Amino acid sequence: MEDLIRTALAVAEAAGVEYADARVVAPQRALHLAVRDGKASALTDSRSEGLGVRVRTDRAWGFAGTTELGATSARATARLAVRLARAAGRTAPARLRVTEDVGPRNGRYSSVVKRDPFDVPREEIVQLLSDTEARLHVGPEVKSGIVSFQAWQETKWFGSTDGASFTSRIVQVGAGMNATAIRGSMVQRRSAPTSFGGDFCQAGFEFIESLNLPELAEPAGREAVKLLDAPACPTGPTTLVLGSDQLALQVHESVGHAVELDRIFGTEAGFAGTSWVASEKVGSLRYGSDVMNVVADATEPGGLGTFGWDDEGVPAQRVPIVHRGTLVGVLSSRESAAQLGLSRSGGTARADGADRAPLVRMTNIDLEPGDLSLEELLSGVTEGVYLETNRSWSIDDKRLNFQFGTEVGRRIVHGELDELVRNPIYSGMGPEFWSSMDAVADPSTWHLWGLPNCGKGQPVQLARVSHGAPVGRFRNVAVRGG
Amino acid sequence: MSRSLADLPSGASADVRVVHQFWTTIRFANGRIHQPHIERSTHVSYRVAEEKRLATATTVDDSAEGLATVRDTARSLARVAPVERKFPGFPTGAGRVRSPVAFSAATARLSPEGATRLAERILEAASAGAPGSRIAGVVNVGFERHRVVNSSGLDRPDALSAVQASVLVDRPEREPPVSGWSDGGHWDVRQFDPERLGREAAARVARTEPVAVEPGSYPVVLAGPAMAEALQFLANLGFSGHGELEGWSCLRRSRGKRVAPPGVNLVDDPRSLQTIPRSIDSEGTWTHRVPLIDHGIAGEAAMDLVTAGRLGRPLTGHALPPESPWGEYGPEPTHLLLRAGDASDEELIRHTRSGLLITRFHYVRVVDPGRGIITGMTRDGTYRIEHGELSGPVRNLRFTESVLTLLKGITLLGGESRMYPSERAGAVVTTAAAAVRSFRFTSATLF
Numbered sequence: 060m061e062d063l064i065r066t067a068l069a070v071a072e073a074a075g076v077e078y079a080d081a082r083v084v085a086p087q088r089a090l091h092l093a094v095r096d097g098k099a100s101a102l103t104d105s106r107s108e109g110l111g112v113r114v115r116t117d118r119a120w121g122f123a124g125t126t127e128l129g130a131t132s133a134r135a136t137a138r139l140a141v142r143l144a145r146a147a148g149r150t151a152p153a154r155l156r157v158t159e160d161v162g163p164r165n166g167r168y169s170s171v172v173k174r175d176p177f178d179v180p181r182e183e184i185v186q187l188l189s190d191t192e193a194r195l196h197v198g199p200e201v202k203s204g205i206v207s208f209q210a211w212q213e214t215k216w217f218g219s220t221d222g223a224s225f226t227s228r229i230v231q232v233g234a235g236m237n238a239t240a241i242r243g244s245m246v247q248r249r250s251a252p253t254s255f256g257g258d259f260c261q262a263g264f265e266f267i268e269s270l271n272l273p274e275l276a277e278p279a280g281r282e283a284v285k286l287l288d289a290p291a292c293p294t295g296p297t298t299l300v301l302g303s304d305q306l307a308l309q310v311h312e313s314v315g316h317a318v319e320l321d322r323i324f325g326t327e328a329g330f331a332g333t334s335w336v337a338s339e340k341v342g343s344l345r346y347g348s349d350v351m352n353v354v355a356d357a358t359e360p361g362g363l364g365t366f367g368w369d370d371e372g373v374p375a376q377r378v379p380i381v382h383r384g385t386l387v388g389v390l391s392s393r394e395s396a397a398q399l400g401l402s403r404s405g406g407t408a409r410a411d412g413a414d415r416a417p418l419v420r421m422t423n424i425d426l427e428p429g430d431l432s433l434e435e436l437l438s439g440v441t442e443g444v445y446l447e448t449n450r451s452w453s454i455d456d457k458r459l460n461f462q463f464g465t466e467v468g469r470r471i472v473h474g475e476l477d478e479l480v481r482n483p484i485y486s487g488m489g490p491e492f493w494s495s496m497d498a499v500a501d502p503s504t505w506h507l508w509g510l511p512n513c514g515k516g517q518p519v520q521l522a523r524v525s526h527g528a529p530v531g532r533f534r535n536v537a538v539r540g541g
Numbered sequence: 542m543s544r545s546l547a548d549l550p551s552g553a554s555a556d557v558r559v560v561h562q563f564w565t566t567i568r569f570a571n572g573r574i575h576q577p578h579i580e581r582s583t584h585v586s587y588r589v590a591e592e593k594r595l596a597t598a599t600t601v602d603d604s605a606e607g608l609a610t611v612r613d614t615a616r617s618l619a620r621v622a623p624v625e626r627k628f629p630g631f632p633t634g635a636g637r638v639r640s641p642v643a644f645s646a647a648t649a650r651l652s653p654e655g656a657t658r659l660a661e662r663i664l665e666a667a668s669a670g671a672p673g674s675r676i677a678g679v680v681n682v683g684f685e686r687h688r689v690v691n692s693s694g695l696d697r698p699d700a701l702s703a704v705q706a707s708v709l710v711d712r713p714e715r716e717p718p719v720s721g722w723s724d725g726g727h728w729d730v731r732q733f734d735p736e737r738l739g740r741e742a743a744a745r746v747a748r749t750e751p752v753a754v755e756p757g758s759y760p761v762v763l764a765g766p767a768m769a770e771a772l773q774f775l776a777n778l779g780f781s782g783h784g785e786l787e788g789w790s791c792l793r794r795s796r797g798k799r800v801a802p803p804g805v806n807l808v809d810d811p812r813s814l815q816t817i818p819r820s821i822d823s824e825g826t827w828t829h830r831v832p833l834i835d836h837g838i839a840g841e842a843a844m845d846l847v848t849a850g851r852l853g854r855p856l857t858g859h860a861l862p863p864e865s866p867w868g869e870y871g872p873e874p875t876h877l878l879l880r881a882g883d884a885s886d887e888e889l890i891r892h893t894r895s896g897l898l899i900t901r902f903h904y905v906r907v908v909d910p911g912r913g914i915i916t917g918m919t920r921d922g923t924y925r926i927e928h929g930e931l932s933g934p935v936r937n938l939r940f941t942e943s944v945l946t947l948l949k950g951i952t953l954l955g956g957e958s959r960m961y962p963s964e965r966a967g968a969v970v971t972t973a974a975a976a977v978r979s980f981r982f983t984s985a986t987l988f
Contacts, residue, residue, distance in 0.1 A: 098851075099622045102596035104614050109582070109601070119574060126582040126601035139579045139653060146657035147567070147574035150664065182621040189623060203787040241788045246911035326570040329677030329709045332903070335987075414580045451906045453939070455918040460939055460986035462916050464908050482909065486939070486984050517679045518566050518578065518964060537984070541908055541941070 060085060063133045064218035067112045070137035072220055076144065078115040078157075079137070080219035082370060084108060084413040085128060086212070088177060093207035094188040100205055102185070109413030112140045118148035118155060124414030157393040158404045160373045162223020168367025170230040171360070172263035176210035179264045184208055187272060188234075194276035195238040200284045206236040206276075207256060208267065209511065211523070213412075223372040231363055231523060233259030233509055234267050236276060240283035247286035247481060249466055251275035253304040254448050259509025259523065260361045282467060285479055291540030292468050292483035298440045299485055299536040302447030305465055307508040307526035310426050313489040314346075314353055315526070317458035318380055318388070320395035320405075321419040330517050332456025335489065336386065338399055344386040347493025350429055353381035355390055357406060357422035363509045363523035364422030366409075371417055373406035380424065384494075392419050411520035418516045423507065425527035429499035436500045436532050438474035444538055445469045445476055446483050462486040464541055482541035492533060500530040545608040546692045549589075553619075555612065556631050556691035558586040558823055558862075559603050564683030564965060565653055567660040572668070572676050574660055579653060586823075586862065589615040590631070594622035595847070627850040632826065634695030639827065642811075642818035645729035648702035649684035656682045659735050663708050666736040670743025671710045671721070678708035678738075681964055682730060689825030697825045703817045703966035704730045709921060710742040717936060717988035721745030722901055722921035724766055726962040726969075728817045745900060745922040747934030753985060754925065754935045760896030761980040762889045762926065763947075767899045768879070769961040769970035770917075772807065774905060775944040776874040778913045780809075780833055780840075782848035782859065783871030791913030791945055792839050800839045801948040804882065807834040809843070809874035811858070815958065816876040817966035824860040831857050833874060834948070845872040881973040882954025889976045891929040892953045897980075898924040898931060902940075913943040918986065938982040950978035 064081040071079035085108035093100035110133055111124040121144025123136045188206040195204030210232045218224045235257015237250040252258045252270060260266040301309065321327050322334045336344060357375035359365050366375050371393050380388045391401065392408035408417035437445075451464040468483035469476045487495075507527040514521055542557050549555055561583050568576035588597040589612065596618035600611040660680045667676045687699040704726050711720035723741035727733045763771065777784070784790030792800065811819045811828035819828055824846055832840045844852070845860035848871060859872035890898065900922030908914040919937045926932065955973035962969045 094623060097623060098625055099595055102618050102622050103599065104596070104618050105599040106611075106614070107584075107599070107601045119577070121577050123579040124582070125580075126584075136581070139581075142653045143565075143577040143579060143657070146654045147577045149657075150569065150573040150661060152573060180621075181618055185621045185623070203789075239787060239789060241911065244791070244794070244911045246789045246909065324571070325675060325677065325713065326575055328570055328675065328711060329568070329679055329707060333713070414582060416576060416578055451908045451916065453904045453906045453916045453918065455937065455939075455986045456903050456920055457986075457988065459988075460918065460937075460984060462939055462941070462984065464916075484908070484941075488987070517568055517576075517681070518564065518580065541914065 060216040063110055063128060064216060066130050067133040067137040068218060068220050070134050071112065071114045071141060074141040076114040076116050076141060078220055080113050080217065082111045082413050083216045084213055086214060087412055088212040090177060090210040092184055092188060093205060094192045095205040096203055110136055111413040112137045113416055114140045114144050115155060116144045116148050118151035119144045121147060122416035156397040158396045158402060160393055160404050162219060162221055162372030163225045163368055166225030166367055168227040170228065170261050172230045174264040176232045176264045177212060191236060191272040191276045194273060195236060195280040197277055197280035198284050200240040200242060200287060201238050201280050202241045203239040208234045209256065217372060219372055225368050225372065227367050229261065229366065230263060231259060231261050232264060232266050233257055233511060234270055234272060236279060238280040238283040240287050242287045245287055247283050249279045249283035250448055251279040253508065254466060256511060259363055259511050261363055261365050262361055286467065286481045289479040289481040292444060292480040292538060294539040296535045297538050298443030299533045299538060300440065300443060300445040300471060301531050303504055303506045303528045303530055304508055305447050305449055306426060306528040306531045308449050308452060310424055310526050310528055311510060312452060312454045313458055313461055315421040315424040318390055319419045320389045320391040320399060324395060324398055331515055335457040335459045341386055341389055345384060346381050346386045346490065347384045348496050349383050350499050351381050351384045351493055351496055352427040353424060355380050355422050355424050359423045361507060362423035362525040363511065364525050369406045369408045370410040371408045373404045376406045378405050390419050390421060395419055409522055411522060415520045418520065420522045421513065421524040423525040428502045428505040428529040431498055431500050433500050433504050433530055436498050436530060437471060439498065440471045440474055443471040444483060445471055459489050461489065483538060484541045485536050485538045487536055495533045495535055496531055497534055498532040505529040542608060542690045544605060545612045546690065549692055553589060553591045554631050554692040555587060555589045556689060556824060558689045560584045560685055560687050562683065562685040564681060565656040567656050567680045569660050569664055570677035572664065574657060577657060585611060587611045587615045589619045590628060591616060591619045593624050593626060593628050594619045595625050595628065596622050625847065629846060629850040631691040631693045632695055633693045639820055642820050643728050643814055644700045645702040648682060648704055648730040651682050651730055656680055662735040663706060663739040666739025667708055667710050667743045670740050671746050674710045674712055674746060676708065676710050678706065680706045689821055691825060695825050697821045699819060699821045701817055701819055701966060702728050703962055704733045705962040705964065705966065706735060706738055708738050708742040710746050712746060717751055719747040719751060719934060720921045722766065724961060725959050727960060749933055751934035751936045756938060756982045756984050758979045758981045760893045761977050762893050762898045762974060763977060764900045764974045765959045765972055766901035766961060768972045768975055770902045770905055771944060771947055772877050772879060772970050772972060773968065774915050776877055778907065778910055778944055780842050781871055781873040782842050782844050785842035786848050786851055789910040790842060791911060795839045796841055798839060799837050800945065801834055801837040802951055803837045804954065805834055805837050805948065805951055806880040808832050808878050809876050810878050811876040813878055815878055815960060815971045816969040817962050822858045822860040823862050826856050826858040826860065828858040843872040843874050848872055875968040877970045879972040881956055881958045883956040884953050885956060886974065889953055889955055889974055890926050890931060893926050893976050894929045896926045898926055908941060913945045914941065915944060916941040936988055937986050939984045940980060941983040942981045947977055952976045952978050
């Protein structure tokens with residue numbers, strides 16, 4: 060693999076570019092197993108490999124990727140990248156600048172894995188899924204159940220004309236389930252441990268075993284059925300308490316994406332959008348209340364956004380984003396960091412495989428816990444709702460106006476969790492919402508949730524990221540029953 | 542491929558799908574090309590059925606050795622799969638071989654420099670139409686060659702070519718900021734007009750300050766991009782085979798019943814030259830025209846081999862590549878055509894009298910599948926309609942509304958259809974603008 064990288068870089072250097080890097084990902088493996096209603100839903104074992112070459116002239120980038128590994132292909136791919144950069148440079152009004160981050164020399168990173176998921180007998184996994192899925196069907200109202208397992212393994216070689224090089228092997232796994240109960244046109248779904256595939260971690264199969272999937276199934280099925288008879292969530296401004304999984308997604312959508320420096324500078328304007336955050340406000344912008352503390356931590360054990368070096372060869376870092384409610388940091392690449400005037404990149408340029416160019420992506424974006432127990436946090440609520448497990452999510456292109464629906468809600472009455480309510484939706488504007496957060500619960504409520512499908516870029520890339528969040532309390536939030 | 546299939550043991554069958562693709566993506570922002578990208582790749586999907594146990598393995602190696610390896614991987618996985626009792630088996634290849642419906646060699650041969658030039662032409666036209674604006678967008682151009690072979694004798698090739706582009710023109714320095722948008726595409730680059738996209742996006746940028754309007758229900762004119770997105774969600778929520786199978790389809794109790802005015806006709810037609818044509822689906826089934834809403838009457842859901850077997854329905858040629866593991870996706874219409882009416886844009890606005898013009902939506906998500914409720918934002922050109930005329934821009938709003946309400950409420954259809962392909966033409970919607978009686982907005986944003 061090192062030979063392929065050297066070959067590609069030599070072609071780029073000979074063409075006179077200022078910089079080039081090359082990544083070989085081989086193999087990139089994915090195992091997706093799912094059982095739905097006692098039958099196979101997806102049983103897919105995927106294996107790919109590829110080479111990506113990125114070059115920079117004085118004015119523009121160029122990137123080319125291929126699934127064909129070989130010296131001839133490497134040379135052709137590098138030449139395509141150079142042609143693209145030269146063609147793109149015609150539109151560039153000014154010289155490109157990047158930070159002078161020093162990359163690793165022969166760096167090595169590897170996930171900590173006790174039981175390699177790709178070595179676990181497939182029969183054992185399918186049996187686990189089948190047994191779990193059967194338990195979701197607690198009654199005739201449960202029309203459908205699904206239990207899924209996913210594992211990824213990516214072995215990567217990186218080299219650049221700056222002399223940087225590293226290899227990494229990252230293993231990630233996850234699993235989850237949902238039961239769908241239907242009566243007439245009413246559809247209620249309950250997931251465990253959370254929705255959209257469940258929970259995910261950079262770990263081996265030991266993480267799947269720790270989820271105790273079969274024990275989660277019956278409660279999920281029963282709650283899906285109960286929701287059919289639950290009253291609609293009450294409508295009106297109220298005190299909102301968000302469970303850890305929903306608060307994690309709130310962090311993702313209204314903090315993580317909003318502080319991506321490429322969005323802030325408008326380079327994602329044509330697709331994902333921009334940000335309400337102005338670049339000159341980094342360091343002074345009031346983002347939320349005093350209890351809001353957010354970090355981007357690419358060194359966090361178990362995170363899907365944990366690595367040794369990003370796809371520009373910049374080391375993984377722990378970057379404060381919001382400190383006591385003030386925006387103090389952003390997510391950046393070498394180019395966007397230089398544009399902001401930073402001396403170093405935040406090390407968050409990540410690519411989805413060899414055939415994609417690195418973009419500014421989230422790593423592990425965590426809302427830090429407070430010191431109230433859950434009981435203490437709830438005791439401050441005379442009347443309100445507790446919501447958990449995302450059902451729908453949407454936010455505007457500057458990451459201001461959001462609306463989230465969750466699978467389940469509970470009334471809170473005088474500090475106690477009360478009856479179940481269905482179809483809860485809450486909405487708001489990011490800065491007001493985070494300013495209304497008056498309490499975050501202690502570390503016993505905090506969990507690092509893996510989110511494997513964050514879409515961004517053209518061609519689209521899916522990033523696997525994580526978010527740690529405790530239970531949080533928000534005042535005067537618009538809530539309604541959908 | 543044939544040799545790896547011939548080596549299957551008795552009781553085993555398989556289908557193989559090989560895709561070779563070459564795509565160039567030119568992204569531009571802040572007036573310059575910032576992310577030019579080329580991808581040249583091969584993808585093989587090998588699905589095995591052993592004693593009605595199904596599993597799939599994929600690879601990027603289409604050599605004889607690679608195919609043998611991926612076959613064996615699929616076989617070992619199939620042995621542990623639950624039995625798919627109603628699996629009908631792979632179809633035979635009987636019938637006349639039909640060559641690709643449309644393929645443009647000029648599109649397939651477009652050089653990296655040629656693709657870059659398309660982006661430059663959009664930039665130049667947008668810049669001329671709205672001097673001093675910030676311009677961003679993308680051009681995707683490329684081609685794919687597909688072949689599906691199975692152990693029942695089916696061997697069908699296909700190919701597609703496509704160009705797709707979008708452009709955003711915005712004025713971030715204005716308070717609140719304003720923006721305009723245009724997008725479109727074609728299977729033949731020679732039929733694609735990049736300057737038109739640039740001009741249209743520039744023309745949609747508001748010249749005056751957007752005003753706030755109260756959330757509530759308003760009559761609307763949905764421009765083509767907004768209609769295209771709404772119809773894609775209708776395809777998923779109302780015509781997905783999974784939705785039918787699992788019972789969450791919002792149209793499952795309305796098949797054969799009126800769900801829209803008689804003037805509404807929606808078909809899925811992957812062979813139409815008004816889409817990016819495909820002659821086979823991912824299982825090699827010939828595609829054909831499928832009525833979805835016929836004079837306002839709802840048709841049947843889309844099927845692939847597995848869903849057709851489970852439900853005892855005919856195949857409709859809507860198999861997608863290996864599904865998402867958490868079961869949200871499955872066979873669904875991907876080449877939608879809404880029959881146009883004859884109204885001009887001005888007539889749609891005059892007809893609406895008082896309401897809103899929506900250029901496009903942003904970040905649309907499902908709120909309640911059973912009732913077809915979706916939510917999202919308006920974006921890049923939202924205008925007030927008063928006294929049958931556009932009276933000025935408004936700040937963007939969040940809608941939360943059922944696609945069924947939208948369908949029922951169509952009162953007039955525009956006369957000009959446009960093709961709106963997805964990034965690499967995996968899905969295409971060809972539609973005109975429409976006037977809709979009532980559309981519910983539930984909150985507003987600051988710009």
